[in-house]
Amino acid sequence: MRFLPIVLIAALAACEPVDVTAPTAETPVLQQAPAGPRLSQRAALRNFSSVVATVEPVAERYCRQRSPNLNCDFRIVVDDRPGQPANAYQTLDRNGRPIIAFTVPLIAEARNRDELAFVMAHEAAHHIRGHIARQQQNATVGALVFGQLAGALGASNSVDTAQQLGATVGARTYSKNFELEADALGTEITAAAGYDPLKGAQFFFRIPDPGNRFLGTHPANADRLRTVQEVAARL
Template identity: 30%
Template sequence: MNKARLALVTLIAASSLLTAACETVSTTQSGTVGVDRKQNMSPLVSSQQLDQQASLAYSDLIGRQAKQGDLNPDPAQTARVRRIAERLIPQTAVFRPDALKWNWQVNVIRSPDVNAWCMPGGKIAIYTGILDKLKLTDDEIAAVMGHEIAHALREHAREQASEQTLAQLGMLGAALAGAGQNTVNAGSQLYQLGIGLPHSRRQETEADRIGVELAARAGYDPRAAVTVWQKMIQLGGSRPLEFLSTHPNPESRMRDLQQYAEKVMPLYLQAKKH
């Protein structure tokens, strides 16, 4: 067996052994949308560790944005976003009751970027760029925020960190087996195409589905998740092929969102009665 093949075999074997050593966990209950995939988490990456790191990183970021005058620049806009968050957060108990005890924080950051995120432990930021450029309605803000909250509920950051740790250890094993740098790089690319990117797209789909349920239970129209993507397409911008992307393409995403929005419509209609 030549060195290149030996390195790739070693990479696969090392990754398999390390994956077997992972903990198989269910981070959330499945909800109406039925997100019930078991997740492999490395014992080298703990929830507590990531939560602490996220809290420190968030505090640092918020402090810097405040000094620059870019934190919550419009009080009315911030109040609007936080009001929506206050309706969404109680719904997280459907997926994981312990989330109600998280130290949730919600802030708006002045930035032209069309972006929003939720760190582990419930640290949320929404940029003015996505609010202003897409002219988001309350229902659409709920869709965006619900999606980001879902990432935190499912501990996707921990899952990605676990996968990256396994990949790095696997490549180290390949290097120790005598592989050259080119072969190790090729193994890394194969890992990304075969495992890393598909897993990331699956996480995005899970967040989409949980997000529409959170929105519906909070009394926001889940179909707004589709209109968000319609606006994103109209905004324009280049995108890679789906199999080379961390995200599903918008057309695939909208079809899935439409299906699951219809699935949770009874929850929305029930919430509207109260």
Template identity: 55%
Template sequence: MRLIALLVVLVLSACDVAPPAPVVAPAQTVTPVAVNARPAPKNFGTVSRAVGAQARSECRRRTSGGNCDFRIVIDPDKRAPANAYQTLDKQGRPVIVFTQSMIASTRNGDELAFVMGHEAAHHIRGHIARQSQNAAAGAIIFGQLAGLTGGNAAAIDAAQQLGAVVGARSYSKEFELEADQLGTIITYKAGYNPLIGVRFFDRVPDPGDRFLGSHPPNAQRVQVVNQTARQLGLVQ
């Protein structure tokens, strides 16, 4: 089970930064707002405070009894490749980690806020726990199949490892789209424009629609953001 947990962390930490979850419309009537490419301050502290506050609010509203005390930190390793990911510390507190090269790769506060909101959404949607369950189920099924076909202990162990990977990745694309949808809402409510933020994908290599790939095609992700933004009253 420790191996399964490690595989889950590796799968989720690769986040660069089924159908998506239903769009949540705002409670009040929203007047459509035109998208203006305003120069948002590229200040990590300013953005993290705004997004962190909104992420905590959304987390408390959408979960029951979960830890919503987000920490947003910068990886001290200056050589670490561009990456942003959500994890949990030893006390179960959600932590969003940005590498310095990831921060440098964003062009404005909207892009930084969008990536930050996306990572916060992973925790709110319970993706680590859900992915862990999928990995455990995959390991059990593959291990049982290996045993039924006469596999020895080594073959069963190898099958369990493969099953954990397959299980963890089975719904990873759906998880990314769910995080994009809720991340759009968090970004908007934090005072940033997700339709500007989503342009970050213009510079991210498109993973395509690979079988058991960890991320969906960029076009599909942009579509989810655009649909959610329309529900919030944002227009191109």
């Protein structure tokens, strides 16, 4: 399989709303299942090709139904730059076409097609929910508020610094909610494509848990697992 180049202009730190039920303490967290052995390179690439062919048209259909004003022609690529961690992300090219990129280590780390399908559906959901644009809006508002506050306090020489800080705070304020929204809609897309989102969410057990850090960009893995479990139960 030939690795494809990518054009990155607006990546996530990584629409019509879906019904997202906030995770509750009463909801039992999905239990970890045996991960199974790592796949061979050939098997991993075969799984990736199959998932791309299956999930992309479903994600495109969801996109056209829920966000008809967006470009829904997803392009799935492999980020083969050396030294990349196991990661996937959604971005846009210069023409606004949505790109979903997988690094080579992530493809190798996924133990089955369900995990790859869930990751792909999650990234597609970021685009469908308009998270890049919403994050940019939050950053703009944060920069404006912090800049005005610095000006009101007479710290004119610190306005630029305050605006930079405000943009950072604004961009991250809702990023955890964005991840949970993408998990919820991604669960729907995964199931609609014929994969098991609960089995796919097992991937969370093998990535670092960000916990609930101040201004962290991702919610705790337990919250994400509960979200997947609750949405899957309603399907």
